[in-house]
Structure formats: structure tokens, C-alpha cells
Amino acid sequence: MRRPLVAANWKMHGGPDxxxxxxxxxxxxxxxxxxxxxxxxxxxxxLPAAAMIASGSAIAVGGQNCHWEDKGAFxxxxxxxxxxxxxxxxxxxxxxxxxxxxxxxDATAAGRARxxxxxxxxxIYCLGETLEKREAGETLAVLxxxxxxxxxxDAGGLAVAYEPVWAIGTGRTATxxxxxxxxxxxxxxxxxxxxxxxAAALRILYGGSVKADNAAELLGQEDxxxxxxxxxxxxxxxxxxxxxxxxxxxxxxx
Ligand code: PGA
Numbered sequence: 395m396r397r398p399l400v401a402a403n404w405k406m407h408g409g410p411d412x413x414x415x416x417x418x419x420x421x422x423x424x425x426x427x428x429x430x431x432x433x434x435x436x437x438x439x440x441l442p443a444a445a446m447i448a449s450g451s452a453i454a455v456g457g458q459n460c461h462w463e464d465k466g467a468f469x470x471x472x473x474x475x476x477x478x479x480x481x482x483x484x485x486x487x488x489x490x491x492x493x494x495x496x497x498x499x500d501a502t503a504a505g506r507a508r509x510x511x512x513x514x515x516x517x518i519y520c521l522g523e524t525l526e527k528r529e530a531g532e533t534l535a536v537l538x539x540x541x542x543x544x545x546x547x548d549a550g551g552l553a554v555a556y557e558p559v560w561a562i563g564t565g566r567t568a569t570x571x572x573x574x575x576x577x578x579x580x581x582x583x584x585x586x587x588x589x590x591x592x593a594a595a596l597r598i599l600y601g602g603s604v605k606a607d608n609a610a611e612l613l614g615q616e617d618x619x620x621x622x623x624x625x626x627x628x629x630x631x632x633x634x635x636x637x638x639x640x641x642x643x644x645x646x647x648x
Contacts, residue, residue: 396595396596396597396619397428397429397430397431397597397619398429398430398431398597398613398619398620398640398641399430399431399432399433399553399597399599399619399620400430400431400432400433400599400620400621400623400633400636400637400640401432401433401434401435401456401484401486401518401555401599401620401621401622401623401627402416402432402433402434402435402436402623402627402628402633403435403458403486403489403601403622403623403624403627404434404435404436404437404440404458404624404627404628405437405458405491405624406437407436407437407628408436408437408440408628409437409439409440410439410440410442410443410444411443412436412440413434413436413440413441413443413444414440414443414444414446414447415630416434416436416444416630416633417434417444417447417448417453417455418447419630419634420432420434420448420453420630420633420634421447421448421451421453423634423637424452424453424634424637425448425451425452425453426451426452427452428452430620430637430640431452431454431620432452432453432454432637433453433454433455433456433483433484433518434448434453434454434455434456434627435455435456435457435458435484435485435486436455437458438457438458438472441455441457441477441480441482442480445480445481445482446481448481449481454482454483454484455480455481455482455483455484456477456482456483456484456485456486456515456518457472457477457482457484457485457486457515458485458486458489459472459485459486459487459489459492459506460472460473460474460476460477460485460487460506460509460510460513460515461473461474461506461509462502462505462506462508462509463509464509464512464513473509473513474506474509474510474512474513474514474515475513477510477513477515478513478514478515482515483515483516484515484516484517484518485506485510485515485516485517485518486517486518486520486555486622487503487506487507487510487517487518487519487520488500488503488504488506488507488519488520488521489520489557490520490522490557490559490562491562494559500539500540500542500543501543503519503543504543504546504547507519507543507547507552508546508547510551511547511548511551511552514551515551516551516552516553517547517551517552517553518553518554518555518599518622519544519547519552519553519554519555520554520555520557520601520622521536521537521540521541521554521555521556521557522536522537522540522555522556522557522558522559522561522562522576522601522602523536523537523558523559523560524536524559524560525559525560528558528560533558533576534576534579537556537576537579537580537583538583541554541580541583541584541587542587544584544587544588545587545588547588549584549588549589549592549593549595549596550592552596553596553597553598553599553619553620554580554584554596554597554598554599555598555599555600555601555622556573556576556577556580556598556599556600556601557600557601557602557622558572558576558602559602560602561601561602561603562601562602562603562624563603563624563625564602564603565603566602566603567602567603567604567605567608567612568600568602568612570611570612570614570615570618573600573612573615573618574615574616574617574618577598577600577615577617577618578616578617580598580617581593581594581596581598581617584596596619597619597620598617598618598619598620599618599619599620599621599622600612600613600615600618600620600621600622601621601622601623601624603625603626604621604622604623604626604636605626605632605636606626606632606635606636606639609621609635609636609639610639613639613640613641614641620640621636621640623636
């Protein structure tokens with residue numbers, strides 16, 4: 395049984411105060427519930443405040459990026475070990491916005507993921523096709539190409555996020571059937587790369603316009619083990635509602 399993982403990707407929104415308040419709510423609601431994993435990924439400047447509040451609870455805090463080298467002359471970048479020093483457990487790598495706006499490639503994303511795992515962080519590795527590729531019928535070919543780099547990672551500290559680019563921030567969600575098709579394909583593919591036992595245990599998250607009103611159906615799919623939530627994660631009530639859609643949720647403190 396895979397433990398559902400629901401992650402908030404705040405992107406470039408929110409400072410220390412907003413993140414601390416948000417994590418405080420998450421800790422109060424879900425902080426002693428080990429049946430699902432909740433990860434909050436605010437911008438770098440908010441990480442210390444968020445990590446301090448989450449400390450000692452089941453709520454994890456994660457970064458949105460880290461560099462592939464352990465240290466050096468890389469102005470504007472942050473090393474995985476620096477995130478670990480703050481008490482972080484997770485980092486998002488290879489997000490499509492990094493690929494689209496900052497020149498991220500499969501190779502650089504893989505390097506960042508390996509560096510994160512070397513430092514002891516678990517990785518949410520993002521991949522997904524553009525609208526053009528989907529319409530050309532190349533979705534699975536894209537996923538096959540993008541996922542090849544996962545062979546170099548440790549399955550124990552890994553979750554994969556399937557995020558169709560056309561669904562991110564657009565309000566256009568993949569149907570549950572589209573998500574399940576991609577997730578089942580990825581699980582089979584990862585089985586070939588990392589072994590079937592590792593693939594069976596690996597969490598594959600769906601991301602792309604997940605909202606409170608579509609989360610239950612998406613999270614109800616057999617191979618959808620959680621969600622990476624952008625816009626709808628900025629509000630604690632909405633994000634809480636999405637977490638409650640994760641299978642196995644039992645309201646204990648509410
Ligand atoms: P969205 O973003 O939920 O705003 O579509 C998801 C993501 O980019 O991780």
C-alpha cells in the first residue's frame with residue numbers, strides 16, 4: 395500500500411509569515427497523522443520559518459530546486475546540503491516551469507536530483523508532455539524519454555510527478571482516465587528501469603490544476619498516489635480539502 399503524498403508547490407508566492415501560518419495550520423490538522431505525507435514547498439526565503447514550525451511533526455517542508463554541484467561559483471543557486479541544513483526532507487526537481495523558462499533539461503534535472511539524494515533529500519521529480527506533443531499522440535513517447543534518467547536515482551528517496559504542461563496553471567485538468575493512463579505507463583516504465591518492486595512502492599503524483607473539486611476523482615485512480623498542487627495550495631482551506639481526498643484519510647482532529 396503506497397502512502398499518499400500531497401505536496402504544495404507555492405512557486406514564487408508567499409514569504410516567511412504566510413508560509414509559517416500555513417504550516418501551522420497543516421501541523422494542527424495533519425501533523426500527527428502518518429497515514430499520508432504532506433509536503434509544503436514555499437520559496438527559498440520562507441523555508442527557515444516553515445521548517446521551524448514543521449519540525450517534530452509529520453509535515454515536511456521542501457525546496458523547489460537545488461543545484462547539481464555540492465558547492466561552488468553558481469550565483470543564484472542553492473545546494474542540496476543547504477536545504478538539509480534547514481531541516482528539509484524534500485525538493486522538487488525538473489518542474490516544467492524550470493524547463494520552460496530556465497533552460498532545465500533532462501540532463502540538468504537528473505544532476506540536481508542525484509545531488510539532492512546524495513545530500514539525503516527525497517526528490518519529487520517532475521515530467522510531462524506539452525499540448526503539442528499530446529495532440530501529436532506523442533505523450534507516452536515523451537514520458538519514456540523524460541523518465542530514462544530515473545535509472546540513475548535511488549527509488550527509496552524518490553516520488554515522480556506527472557504534470558502535463560497544458561494542465562499547469564490553466565484550469566484545464568487531465569481527466570482521471572488520462573492521468574491513470576500516464577501513471578500506469580510510468581509505473582511500468584519505472585519497473586523496467588528500477589525494478590518492479592521499486593516501481594510498485596513508488597509514489598506517482600498527478601499535478602496540473604488539481605482543485606478541491608477534482609482531487610477525489612484523480613486521487614481515486616489506482617496509480618495516482620498523490621498530488622503536486624500549485625495555485626490551489628496557496629489557500630490552507632483549499633489545500634486541506636485536497637489532502638482530505640487522499641485515500642485512507644480519516645478525520646481525526648476536525
Ligand atoms: P497548478 O500547478 O496546480 O497551479 O496547475 C501545479 C504545478 O505546477 O506543480
